[in-house]
Amino acid sequence: MPEPGLLAGQGVLVVGAGSGIGRAVAERLASEGARVVGLDLDGARLGTLPLADRVVGDACVPGVVAEAVERAQAGTGRLDGVVCCAGRFDFYQPICSLPPSDLVDAFEEIYRVNVLSGLVVARVAADALRASRGSLVLTVSSSASWPEGGGVLYGSSKWAVRGLVAHLARELAPEVRVNGVAPGGTARTRLVGLRSLGQDGRVADGPERDERIAAQTLLGVAASPADHAGTYLYLVSRALSPLVTGTVVPSDGGRGERIEAGRTPGVGEERVG
Numbered sequence: 001m002p003e004p005g006l007l008a009g010q011g012v013l014v015v016g017a018g019s020g021i022g023r024a025v026a027e028r029l030a031s032e033g034a035r036v037v038g039l040d041l042d043g044a045r046l047g048t049l050p051l052a053d054r055v056v057g058d059a060c061v062p063g064v065v066a067e068a069v070e071r072a073q074a075g076t077g078r079l080d081g082v083v084c085c086a087g088r089f090d091f092y093q094p095i096c097s098l099p100p101s102d103l104v105d106a107f108e109e110i111y112r113v114n115v116l117s118g119l120v121v122a123r124v125a126a127d128a129l130r131a132s133r134g135s136l137v138l139t140v141s142s143s144a145s146w147p148e149g150g151g152v153l154y155g156s157s158k159w160a161v162r163g164l165v166a167h168l169a170r171e172l173a174p175e176v177r178v179n180g181v182a183p184g185g186t187a188r189t190r191l192v193g194l195r196s197l198g199q200d201g202r203v204a205d206g207p208e209r210d211e212r213i214a215a216q217t218l219l220g221v222a223a224s225p226a227d228h229a230g231t232y233l234y235l236v237s238r239a240l241s242p243l244v245t246g247t248v249v250p251s252d253g254g255r256g257e258r259i260e261a262g263r264t265p266g267v268g269e270e271r272v273g
């Protein structure tokens with residue numbers, strides 16, 4: 001008989017499970033025996049995942065998240081983990097290139113998805129996570145430590161997510177552990193830009209981008225979504241990380257070390273649009 005997985009019998013919600021990093025996390029947690037419910041705007045992509053259940057909708061809307069939390073508890077009666085991966089990018093938009101009115105719209109759009117979704121999910125899932133002494137994992141970015149990997153809108157929104165990790169870890173303690181994962185540049189996701197700025201495209205994948213990402217890391221690798229999934233698993237699992245809270249784990253191949261050493265390409269060079 002196969003060994004029971006690390007998360008056997010546990011109920012987990014993955015927000016932004018349809019694509020990219022969230023999708024790889026959902027697959028990995030399910031492979032460890034969790035009963036995974038996915039929430040995403042994109043129902044078609046959720047439909048091709050091996051989920052226990054799915055909710056199609058906006059993670060910034062409390063009623064949508066409440067339904068996802070309820071469904072995540074349905075099978076096991078508990079919610080042991082919540083992972084938030086919903087996000088939008090700004091394609092390195094320089095602030096001075098924007099008319100002030102567009103700046104306001106862009107701010108509201110990117111902070112709504114990147115920051116508000118984490119707050120709404122934390123608020124709506126708090127009681128269920130407290131009851132199970134569960135874990136909340138938010139998705140940060142290496143751009144939340146250095147002014148690279150995005151423009152000021154994206155980067156500052158990810159600094160705000162670092163703030164969510166710190167504050168929520170304090171506020172939801174001692175029952176709930178709250179942590180973040182900070183991926184570096186990641187290939188083969190579908191990260192999209194800001195509609196308010198007409199950034200209709202998504203991050204352009206290909207060998208050139210892989211080379212640029214790899215050149216920015218100590219390990220010389222262009223990460224794929226699956227490369228981050230074990231870090232999320234570590235933080236979700238109370239068996240693996242029972243004492244870890246209020247921290248952000250880099251998953252960037254040592255990109256930060258390269259930036260600190262001043263040996264990485266400069267701001268905006270990892271241009272992905």
Ligand SMILES: NC(=O)c1ccc[n+]([C@@H]2O[C@H](COP(=O)([O-])OP(=O)(O)OC[C@H]3O[C@@H](n4cnc5c(N)ncnc54)[C@H](O)[C@@H]3O)[C@@H](O)[C@H]2O)c1
Pocket residue numbers: 015016017018019020021022039040041042045057058059060085086087088113117139140141142182183184185186187189190191192203225
């Ligand atoms: N791709 C990278 O290089 C990279 C690097 C560092 C951090 N990140 C972060 O990782 C996270 C995942 O990014 P990804 O590259 O896998 O992107 P992705 O677009 O492939 O996946 C994000 C998913 O979230 C969903 N989503 C977006 N807004 C939503 C909302 N309001 N409600 C519900 N679902 C919503 C999308 O439909 C999509 O399925 C983001 O927070 C991103 O900022 C990405």
